[in-house]
Amino acid sequence: MITNTELEYKGDVFPSKIVSFTKETDSVFFYTDNDVILKVTVLRDSMIRFRYTTKGYFNTDFSYAIDKNQSHGYNELKFSEEAEHYEIRTSKVLVKIRKSDVHKTIYDLDGNVLLDEEIGFHWEESYQWGGNIVKMSLVSREGESYYGMGDKPTHFNLKGKRVENWATDQYAFHKDQEPLYKVVPFYIGLHQKTAYGVFFDNTFRTFFDFAQERRGVTSFWAEGGEMNYYFIYGPKMDEVVTTYTHLTGKPELPPLWTLGYHQCKWSYYPEAKVREITSKFRELQIPCDAIYLDIDYMEGFRCFTWNKEYFPDPKKMVSDLTEEGFKTVVIIDPGIKIDKNYWVYNEAVANDYFCKRADGPYMKGKVWPGECNFPDYTNPEVREWWAGLFKELIGEIGVKGVWNDMNEPAVMEVPGKTFPMDVRHDYDGNPCSHRKAHNIYGTQMARATYEGVKRFAYPKRPFIITRSAYSGAQRYTSSWTGDNVASWEHLWIANIQMQRMSISGMGFTGSDIGGFAEQPSGELYARWIQLGVFHPFCRTHSSGDHGDQEPWSFDDEVVHITRKFVSLRYQLLPYLYTMFWQYINDAVPMLKPLVYFDQEDPQTHYRTDEFIFGDQILVCPILEPNSQGRRMYIPSGNWYNYWTDEVVSGKKEIWVATDYDQIPLFVKEGAIVPKYPIQQYVGEKEITEVTLEVYFKIGKERSFLYEDAQDGYDYNKGRFSLLSFTLSGKENQLVIQQFKEGKFETTYANFRINLHGLPFKVKSIYVDNERRDLSKIAFDGTSLVIEKEFTEIHIIGE
Known part of the structure; x- marks a missing residue:
């Protein structure tokens, strides 16, 4: 019998009725009479995996995205059979699976629908390639919003959009x-203030349609592989993002210098040009920690070589730059030149490490x-070889970081801009074609690079940056958003991309400040710097074809603005480092879009510009030329204007006037924001005093300060310092309590505490129940100096 649904989807096949089931510890298998098997696995009470096959058996279960160290476990798992359906219940959700056609609906325990299938799972035989085109169609409800999906350059809320996942070199996109460039097949749905997530772990070319083609349907499909996805229940968006990030993994803590400019x-070549650039930064007192060398440092663009005409003594140059506080980062691409006089090429040929076409020759x-x-980075033997190639660069010359580019993989002068689809890959013992391996090629290159840099940088921490990535790449590498353009539109895009990447599990990301292609005006560059210093990765990068793009390439005012905002970033390094600590430990995104910050407020669901930097700083970039301010939305709570200390209450849109050397910045009331003194590079000064900017609040607020040796691995042995501050404010008093964890002893003995917004005149100050002479703690009415080891400060008003 042909159903109406099948008439609408000619060529598509659907599961038939369930004829049997089997149970394992955490899984239930459902078998249909047309050889479909659905495997439902409960990983956590709030995370369930759905895996389908259409041939009566499953292939080897293997994923590059899933972190093998992630923890599983649930409080409750009950399975039951009803007349028309089966039920799987945890302590958070209920899954009903219809016997007649394997239709699934997921509910919360109050009976509210979280995810409902429209026609659900269906597939189409791919006669061209073999295997199936696998599809899933879900109900898209009125008012439902969608977020995530990595680096998509479109409106933050994806409702009404269709996106494609195929890692592609898109110059001047x-x-x-x-x-x-990136493939993150994970989205967050939000409906009636309840959030859930879907991660479609399929490395083939995939598509997601968020109610674009059909208003009431959200669907996703892949050109091969399995229908294999994870459902994650919130109900809060932060719970969804945290669970997904734990699933796909978190990085280790980066060295503090990587958070500089x-x-x-x-x-930049030859060596004299590199030294000229670095000297100018120091002369102008614009802090900078890293200088990058692009492909021209190599001999004929051969990886792991140096052009001795441009760089006659790279070890000395790198050493001299290190003395001046500059860490050298070099580019390494995947393409290995075919040259019988080139040692890297000869090693790869001798060991058969290159990718091959289907009929045998090297691609x-x-x-x-x-x-x-x-190289075929999906082969563990190749990754091990590749890691060893970094011995000279990292271990002997002293390069501090590696930048992987062109690893989508990008190929010139061919229509698809990449490998032919018949190229074969090892895929860690699961041989496949490039159709399956394409989207993870860049991640596996970054993984091999990470393993090499880590090996030869030890006992220091590695730094890797990649252009292409698949879900889970954050375990090995930071990233940037590729070849953008010097335009106001791209400034808007960069702001959205960073927020989207942050809630897509890839926190350590930035854009090319100023734009890679074309030349920005001084005003555009200044506005981009003002945004870029509030992104986790902060780098100016340009193609150089249209002129120079150093801060001094523009006028003195741009130099002033760059110095001011980069210096602010360096002051905020302890705040930023603490953000990273929360990210790597608790999977908390470093940038929080307003909808993440307050999903209960429907006004946040379509906001694109404003975001929360860390937990307590609200940033809103200026995105238009000739602006003397802008309208912006203030989220729930009370916020201090960073520049004026004026307090603004939230849940409303306001006009914020700013000068050219400002953007709207607000600090959450109750926040305690740590600051270092301005340094020209990380480690230039021994920190003798840390400033705490304290923003008064009636009520309570917690803040944190994480510190360690700024590099190395002692923090894993307990040698870190984690201070938690609790601020409690009343009409005529303020109490600050401090609790410390960890064995690391910082170099400073005192805190300078700056008080913002006190509603009373201070009469007396007690430190650990001892009244202090106000003159001896240098109290001037708004600022005091106190020893670091206090437990409680009690400030009493008249």
């Missing part, structure tokens, strides 16, 4: 262009060095 261009493609072969 534009708004709404698909696809881009970085300068890059295609290309050949043109990139910067000319004709190249490409």
